[in-house]
Every structure is written in structure tokens, then in C-alpha cells.
Amino acid sequence: MTDTWTATTVAISPCGDAALRVTVDGADTDRVWAAVHRLAGWLNHGVIGPSVTAVPTYDAVLVEFDPYHTTGELIASHIRAWDTTAGEHEESAGAVLDVPVLFGGEAGPDLEWVAEVVGRPVPKVIDLVCAKEHLIRCLGGPAASAMMDGPDFDVPIPRLATPRLRVPPGAVSVAGRQAVIGPVAAPSGWRQIGRTPLDILRTDSHAGTGTDPDTDGHPDPDTDGHPDLDTVVPYRPGDRVRFLPIDEAGYADLLGVAMVPRHDG
Template sequence: MTPELFPPPYPRIFPLGESAVLVELGDRIDPDIHHQVLSLAAELEARSFPGLIEVVPAFNTLAVYYDPYTVSCPEQAVQSAGQNVLSPYLAVCEWVREAAARTESHQAEPLVHRRVVTIPVCYGEEYGPDLEYVAILNGLTTEDVIAIHSGRDYRVYMIGFAPGFPYLGGMSERIAAPRLSAPRPVIPAGSVGIAGTQTGIYPLPTPGGWRLIGRSPLALFNPEESPPTRLQAGDTVRFQPITASEYKQWERRRS
């Protein structure tokens, strides 16, 4: 049985500054709710309204950015009490509700291409200085942690924190670990980390407090490419363990 796309009281729409709205579709991290987020995002992109700039999906919300000047043009005005009201916020709320109704009517899969992306990772030693800590914390060997971490698929719920940083869902609680008490000043690009029951990949050298268990030689962010991020919300990620020598081969091919 197909789950109801937008059970009451959703979608709920809130102003996000003067040029965006936040559409809330649920109150938890859940694959079905994320499907709804992606479905609504795809519908808005496929049948955009005048002034739409960008839609940004997250775990259970969708941010809709728009140009208030374009939206408030007289021909885009919202009818209220028989009069034209030049309210960009109300106009966008109406378009979002209409898009949600269209999405719910056909119960469609997201109109975006769903990809499976394999990410090579060299685990441990200089590439994953916290691997042993994660293993000891959970009563496992480092080989166990690698097997568990690379043995399942992960959903990209959202891109955030830094350009191209994927927040991945689906990690086993058997390898959960707390953040560092004090963040490292610089995390090498490509580092794979764990924070609580989440895992992610640092695309750029940035400060960070996640426990580092490995590193990928793949570039996750390149501003010269379109799109600039290797991963997108809705993608499936699979981690492929590689050796240190294979990591260096990947680096040489990239350079």
C-alpha cells in the first residue's frame, strides 16, 4: 500500500526571510518523508512559477527561494477578498500548495534521476585516525567497523555544512560514535566521518568534529563543473574499501 504523501497537518509553510519559504513535510528523519520532499522539489522544478530561483531539499523540509520582485508583478498577484494583493509570500504559498496537490494526485516517484554512487575509501591509519577508537568504543575490531560501514547502502538526505557535504542516513548503530569534544582545526578533503549514528564525507578542508575512519580520493566538489557537487539529495552511496596503494593510484590519476 502506497503511504499517504502529505498526511495532515502537512505540508506546513513558513516564511524564511523575505525571499524564501520553508515547507515542512514531517517531524522526523524517515525515507518516506524524504521521498515526499524530493517529489515536491521535482514537481516545483518541472512546473516552476515565475520568480522561482532554487529549491533545496533537506531531511524533512524543502526550502523554496524566489525573487520577490518577479513574484509581485501585477499579473502574478494573489486574489484575496476580490482584490489583487501584491504579496510574494502568499503567492509562493499558493504555488507550493498547488504543486503539493499535483504531486499527491499522481503519487509519482521523484522526477529526478536516482543514482547509485560508489565512493572508494581507504580506512584507518593516516586516512582514518579515529577508526581504532570507534572499534574499541563498540567492542569491535577495526576490520568489523570497515565491514559494517562499507556493507550497506546510504541515502543522501541533504547537502549542507560545506559545499558538497552529504548527510547520509542508514548507518548501523553498531558503529555509532560521539563527536570530538573539540573540533579539529582542519579536516582533509575526502575524509569520511561518523557523528552519532550518521556518516558523511568532508568535500573540502574545513574544521570539523566528526570521528574520522577513512578518506576517499574522489573530489566531491568542483566549482568548475555543473552541477558542482558529485552527490545530490536522493542519491544512494556505497563505500568501497581500497588499500593505501590504491588510494595513491587514484590520486595520481586525478592529478
């Protein structure tokens, strides 16, 4: 299947008995990413049925289904008929999350190493990290980590030769051309440059209901085609992160405060 903008193709392959992998390919990676997430939203909106769920990444969607209620062949036929450009000009800007970060020291043990690789002094590296809004591309493991575009460094950042067995919750790390915030403690081979004091993983006391955009920063998932991610983390793909440098006193003051998104305007 092709469309007109960059000869984008959609390939569908089985993943076991109850899932499909849908890969979108095209010359414009940003439009490929946007198409992937539109497709996932379309599927999660229930157009094929409530037993179908979709998990988007950078250029592919994992479509899971209940084989007792539908078939991979039926789902594939719907996807092949889907217009990859549908809704392309109707996408919202998403939310912005202001994320305070304590850089360096125990909070960012790899910051000086990253500065050496980049060839810039540490303060300049921090400036580059905080200079732009980082687009969240997808949610990764563990616990819906925010995988986002990285800082505008001149070179990609190599991963650790030996991953750490434990990186603390709130770690802000970089690797390649990407950055990530980890909600929970976990092993990681990424270069940790800082840590946010905010509580990322949602609890009942922090989570919005998902029905009021004024309380949780996102529209009702029943109307926007997304699963209710607001009960897990306060962000979703398409949101943007703005890092704000803080000192140790600021870190202590904000420790345990819930991370919440805002909307510009």
C-alpha cells in the same frame, strides 16, 4: 493540509523577506523525506516561475525567491495546493557512486575510537561501513557535502567534544546515525574514519554538461526538475554511495581521479 498515507502535514513559515521554510511532518520518515525532495524538484522545475529555487533537507525545504517578481503569499498558495503524493510511485532509483576509501591511520584517525564505541574490532567496523549502499539524504555545508544514512552500527556515534579546525577534502566521517563525505577541507566535529582519494569537487574538466546522462550519470536538469548540481559535485540527494576499502598503494593510484556516478543495469 493533510494527505491519506500518514496524516502528513505541510507547514509554511517566512524566512526573512525573500524565502520560505516548508516543513513536512509525518510518521513515516522515509516518505516525508521523499515528499520533501519531490516538492523541491517540482519548485525547481519552474512551475511557479524562474525566480524561485528550492533547497531540500531531511524534512524541510528552503524556498528562495525574488520579491520583485513574486511574493511569499503566492508561492505559499501554490505549495498548499500541491499534492504531497504526486509522483510518489514514479521516482527513479538514482545513481550509485563507488567510493574507494583508505580506512584508519592518518586517513581515519577516529576509526579505532569508533570501533571501541561500537564494540566491534576495526575490520568488522570497516565491513559494516562497506556492507550497504548509503542513501544520500541531502547536501550540506560546506561545498555540497554528501549527507547520507550511516552504517548499521548498534549505537549512535558521538561527535567530537572539540571539533577539528581542519579535516581534509575527501574525509569520510560518521556521527549519530549518519555518514558524510566532505568535498573540501573544513572544520568538523564528526568522527573521521577514512578518506577517499577521489576528486569530488567538480572542475570544468571533470563536470559533465548536464545534458547527456551517459556522460555525467544524471539526466538533463532542465527535464528532471533539479538545479544543475553536476557543475559542483557528481551526486545529488537520492543517489547511493558504496564504500570500497583500499590500501595505501590503491590510494596513491587513485589520487586526483574524478568521482563519477554509475547507474545499475
